[in-house]
Amino acid sequence: MNDPFIVALDFPTLEEAKTFLQSFPNKSLFLKVGMELYYQEGPAIIHYLKEQGHRIFLDLKLHDIPNTVKRAMQGLARLGVDLVNVHAAGGTRMMEAALEGLEAGTPNGARRPYCIAVTQLTSTSEQMLHNELWIDRPLEETVLHYASLAKKSGLDGVVCSAKEVPLIRKHCGEAFLTVTPGIRFADDEKNDQVRVVTPYEARKLGASFIVVGRSITRAENSVAAYKRLQQEWKGEEKE
Numbered sequence: 001m002n003d004p005f006i007v008a009l010d011f012p013t014l015e016e017a018k019t020f021l022q023s024f025p026n027k028s029l030f031l032k033v034g035m036e037l038y039y040q041e042g043p044a045i046i047h048y049l050k051e052q053g054h055r056i057f058l059d060l061k062l063h064d065i066p067n068t069v070k071r072a073m074q075g076l077a078r079l080g081v082d083l084v085n086v087h088a089a090g091g092t093r094m095m096e097a098a099l100e101g102l103e104a105g106t107p108n109g110a111r112r113p114y115c116i117a118v119t120q121l122t123s124t125s126e127q128m129l130h131n132e133l134w135i136d137r138p139l140e141e142t143v144l145h146y147a148s149l150a151k152k153s154g155l156d157g158v159v160c161s162a163k164e165v166p167l168i169r170k171h172c173g174e175a176f177l178t179v180t181p182g183i184r185f186a187d188d189e190k191n192d193q194v195r196v197v198t199p200y201e202a203r204k205l206g207a208s209f210i211v212v213g214r215s216i217t218r219a220e221n222s223v224a225a226y227k228r229l230q231q232e233w234k235g236e237e238k239e
């Protein structure tokens with residue numbers, strides 16, 4: 001999983017996703033299929049994208065009792081996706097069950113999908129954490145605690161803001177994956193994201209992967225936006 005860019009394919013239909021992908025002919029991308037597209041198109045969207053040679057992060061953020069998560073993950077592993085996720089808030093037994101399901105569902109000879117846990121959504125602010133969710137600890141401490149639970153459960157990494165990557169790397173090690181949404185170019189709208197960084201900052205902070213949706217998919221020129229992403233990652237931040 002060398003390419004650090006994951007494009008969030010947030011479209012309502014396969015047709016719209018295909019139209020977007022036509023801008024990237026012959027390019028194998030790392031694509032994130034989330035709830036919007038998967039709930040409309042189901043496993044067929046995964047089969048189609050795999051046939052086109054793309055790698056897939058199936059971002060369904062499972063969060064349920066351990067047995068349900070285990071059985072759901074068993075099915076997702078059969079789809080042959082590269083990366084799946086759960087909410088760390090489901091607890092260590094649920095995360096262990098997710099891995100058990102993935103191992104049981106992975107076809108012989110194949111690698112089981114990597115499995116990561118959402119710590120705190122990048123749309124969550126410190127204030128929301130305390131006032132709405134009634135979590136009294138500082139946000140960064142909460143993210144680190146959830147990352148530690150994910151590591152203890154045997155998961156491969158976490159979803160977090162790039163802002164939290166240095167702390168997670170320090171405590172969970174360099175090999176523990178940090179997959180970071182909430183990426184915006186300096187001149188972009190934040191929209192519903194709160195804990196936001198630029199691609200350049202994300203690399204400096206040590207993110208393993210950056211997840212980029214609207215800055216590319218809703219750009220006037222998506223190919224130019226993708227190229228800008230690659231340049232900024234290399235350290236050529238646009239003024």
Ligand SMILES: O=c1ccn([C@@H]2O[C@H](COP(=O)(O)O)[C@@H](O)[C@H]2O)c(=O)[nH]1
Pocket residue numbers: 008010034118120121122123159160181182183193211212213214215
């Ligand atoms: O904490 C999280 C977890 C997942 N996401 C997902 O990433 C993309 C981000 O899209 P943008 O358009 O770049 O904001 C989206 O699919 C989310 O569901 C996240 O943003 N934060």
